[in-house]
Amino acid sequence: MLRKLFHILVFFSLLSVAYFVVFLFHSRNSTLFFFTKPQSMENGNDALSQWIKELFNLTTKAPNEGQEKIHVPRTMSKTLGPCPDTLPNLVGPLYVEFDSTRTLDDVRKEVESHLQEGGQHKPPDCIAQQKVAIIIPFRNRHEHLKHWLYYLHPILMRQQSDYSVYVINQDGEGVFNRAKLMNAGYAEALKEYDFECFVFSDVDLVPMDDRNLYRCFDSPRHLAVAMDKFNFHLPYDHYFGGVIALSKEQFLKINGFPNTYWGWGGEDDDMYKRIILRGMSISRPDMVTGKYRMVKHKRDLHNEANPRNPDKLHQTHLTMNEDGINSLKYTVKEIVRDKLFTYINVDIHAPPS
Ligand code: UDH
Numbered sequence: 001m002l003r004k005l006f007h008i009l010v011f012f013s014l015l016s017v018a019y020f021v022v023f024l025f026h027s028r029n030s031t032l033f034f035f036t037k038p039q040s041m042e043n044g045n046d047a048l049s050q051w052i053k054e055l056f057n058l059t060t061k062a063p064n065e066g067q068e069k070i071h072v073p074r075t076m077s078k079t080l081g082p083c084p085d086t087l088p089n090l091v092g093p094l095y096v097e098f099d100s101t102r103t104l105d106d107v108r109k110e111v112e113s114h115l116q117e118g119g120q121h122k123p124p125d126c127i128a129q130q131k132v133a134i135i136i137p138f139r140n141r142h143e144h145l146k147h148w149l150y151y152l153h154p155i156l157m158r159q160q161s162d163y164s165v166y167v168i169n170q171d172g173e174g175v176f177n178r179a180k181l182m183n184a185g186y187a188e189a190l191k192e193y194d195f196e197c198f199v200f201s202d203v204d205l206v207p208m209d210d211r212n213l214y215r216c217f218d219s220p221r222h223l224a225v226a227m228d229k230f231n232f233h234l235p236y237d238h239y240f241g242g243v244i245a246l247s248k249e250q251f252l253k254i255n256g257f258p259n260t261y262w263g264w265g266g267e268d269d270d271m272y273k274r275i276i277l278r279g280m281s282i283s284r285p286d287m288v289t290g291k292y293r294m295v296k297h298k299r300d301l302h303n304e305a306n307p308r309n310p311d312k313l314h315q316t317h318l319t320m321n322e323d324g325i326n327s328l329k330y331t332v333k334e335i336v337r338d339k340l341f342t343y344i345n346v347d348i349h350a351p352p353s
């Protein structure tokens with residue numbers, strides 16, 4: 001009788017060991033416990049045992065550290081490896097169209113589960129190579145913004161950056177100033193997080209290839225090199241408009257954007273001159289990777305081409321030291337954190353239109 005009882009006991013012990021092993025291997029490949037399998041696991045047994053330790057919280061951690069890791073990905077465990085140079089999820093050329101009507105709710109449904117409040121994302125399974133703030137100058141372009149968010153969030157996620165999207169709205173009906181909004185976006189973003197890289201993008205430009213990386217390079221980067229509106233060519237050699245990326249260091253070296261280009265035109269050429277005058281050059285993707293579609297539009301109200309702007313370009317070498325991020329003055333009127341972006345309404349003291 002005792003012998004029989006002993007056999008039953010052994011049988012159940014074996015059963016629970018087998019159950020444990022099946023559970024372990026199942027959960028290793030499932031996305032239930034982690035968003036995806038940590039990339040650091042690819043490196044062999046050390047990583048595997050580290051992962052098992054994490055799974056059962058066996059590492060010595062402060063009581064709420066493990067919990068924080070899941071709910072606030074920005075402070076995830078330091079045991080993750082760096083994201084690889086060769087990004088595993090890129091697809092290459094993309095089909096982009098603006099005929100479909102998209103609502104913000106449609107877009108939210110697609111991407112919100114991967115986003116933190118304020119339009120933030122970081123790769124769940126590796127440490128991003130760069131912390132990137134995306135700055136969008138804005139006023140009254142809601143249709144364009146929906147297309148931008150619909151396409152860009154998935155692309156940026158595949159590019160494995162630690163990024164946030166800032167929509168910088170010009171308050172009031174005064175003359176528009178794209179460049180000053182960019183400066184305000186830079187300053188506001190840096191109040192929130194130690195971004196290393198700033199991508200400044202028009203709201204109506206969507207890349208047609210996800211290999212066009214929204215991050216910073218050794219030289220200031222011009223991303224929108226082949227726009228449909230210019231027949232997929234550069235309109236002129238020195239063109240530096242549409243979408244650009246500068247590291248914090250590169251941005252400060254040129255004193256940021258000029259604040260004094262009211263109305264349409266000239267500010268992008270001023271940026272180009274600032275870069276050359278500080279001894280830097282422009283880096284660009286090739287003309288296939290750098291293809292873009294722009295939502296078709298007319299010129300906006302209160303953003304007429306300003307005939308005085310082209311003349312200012314002769315003075316860039318004199319003005320760039322006083323007119324820039326070091327002379328920026330504006331007032332924040334409102335900050336709204338949508339799931340898809342951080343909206344900052346700023347009064348940039350615009351002249352009446
Ligand atoms: N922007 C706004 N609201 C405005 C004006 C500009 O959000 O009222 C922002 C927006 O991000 C836009 C960017 O500033 O993408 C640049 O402005 P733009 O798109 O008007 O510049 P672009 O060079 O347009 O594309 C030139 C005028 C097109 C007239 C074409 C007539 N055939």
Ligand code: MN
Nearest residue numbers: 202204294297
């Ligand atoms: Mn445009």
